[in-house]
Amino acid sequence: MQDPDFRESYLATVSIKPSLLLKGENPRLIDEWQDAPESDIDGITSSLSIEQLIHAACRGGWPAALFKKGDDAQLVVAQDYLENICQTDISTVDGVERNPKWTKAILKSYARNVSTLAKTSSIHKDILSESDNFSIITLDSYLNALRRLFVIEDLDAWSPSIRSATSIRSGKKREFSDPSIAVAAMGVSPEYFYTDLKTFGFVFETLCIRDLKVYSQKLRGELSYYRDRTGLEADAVLHLNDGRYALIEFKLGSREIEEGAKHLTTLKELIREHNKKSDQIQLREPDLLMVVTGGQMAYTRPDGVKVVPIGCLRD
Numbered sequence: 001m002q003d004p005d006f007r008e009s010y011l012a013t014v015s016i017k018p019s020l021l022l023k024g025e026n027p028r029l030i031d032e033w034q035d036a037p038e039s040d041i042d043g044i045t046s047s048l049s050i051e052q053l054i055h056a057a058c059r060g061g062w063p064a065a066l067f068k069k070g071d072d073a074q075l076v077v078a079q080d081y082l083e084n085i086c087q088t089d090i091s092t093v094d095g096v097e098r099n100p101k102w103t104k105a106i107l108k109s110y111a112r113n114v115s116t117l118a119k120t121s122s123i124h125k126d127i128l129s130e131s132d133n134f135s136i137i138t139l140d141s142y143l144n145a146l147r148r149l150f151v152i153e154d155l156d157a158w159s160p161s162i163r164s165a166t167s168i169r170s171g172k173k174r175e176f177s178d179p180s181i182a183v184a185a186m187g188v189s190p191e192y193f194y195t196d197l198k199t200f201g202f203v204f205e206t207l208c209i210r211d212l213k214v215y216s217q218k219l220r221g222e223l224s225y226y227r228d229r230t231g232l233e234a235d236a237v238l239h240l241n242d243g244r245y246a247l248i249e250f251k252l253g254s255r256e257i258e259e260g261a262k263h264l265t266t267l268k269e270l271i272r273e274h275n276k277k278s279d280q281i282q283l284r285e286p287d288l289l290m291v292v293t294g295g296q297m298a299y300t301r302p303d304g305v306k307v308v309p310i311g312c313l314r315d
Helices: 007-016 018-022 050-059 071-092 100-112 120-128 136-148 179-186 190-194 197-215 254-277
Strands: 222-227 233-239 245-251 288-293 306-309
Touching: 050 071, 050 179, 050 190, 050 197, 071 100, 071 136, 071 179, 100 120, 100 136, 100 179, 120 136, 179 197, 190 197, 197 222, 197 233, 197 245, 233 254, 245 254, 254 288
Parallel strands: 245 288, 288 306
Antiparallel strands: 222 233, 233 245
């Protein structure tokens, strides 16, 4: 219970299913057991370590990578794909000849701004540092080509009428179709993220968004995000075709779960308050509040927020 990296997860596990901590060879030493409340609620666990999670994001979901033997061989697939995009695909997608160097610079800037609300003008400024005759119109042409190739897939904003229209952010959240493209564009290895988990947090968000899109396909799920000028946010809003929807935050580490859960419960309460005051059509309250983490233990918080490791999301 004193391990600073896992203390919160262990305490949550004790409150959910204590027997999970008793698995493994005997003897099992559990110090400071008195810190944990008693319960016996079912829970699930993920076997993904942080190192395995980083590798999964860098490898990507490409079928060719999944069947290759050896970690290095798996990473090459995304790197080769990036090269093909820059050298060939960017021009063949619509028959317009484009510069591979500029394409690579755009993707590198996109990767640096992944999972943010970076404006097109910011990306344009990055490119100008390498080429001073690159216009914003040309950038738009390249970005449209990358969208047609399904290389970049930005998230639109969800804009419920719970605040004034000027308070809700409406820009697009910059995302790739697969996190491995962002990593390849950055030109870094999995080991790089071992000492820069802050940057990996943005890549982790792209990984989560990809998986949510895949798992909700059968229900024609649609993803957006919510953020307003007060700092209140939901990293993702997942709407299903039957009307249900979830507010979701992505938090790589356990220490960030409290912040993510607070955002979600505050946003839910804001919707409730709006419905009490509004004479117009009532907004449906979220059917699920969920924080997706890079941890290993799933549990339900007292406030009803589900904490789910990315390795358990499919379950």
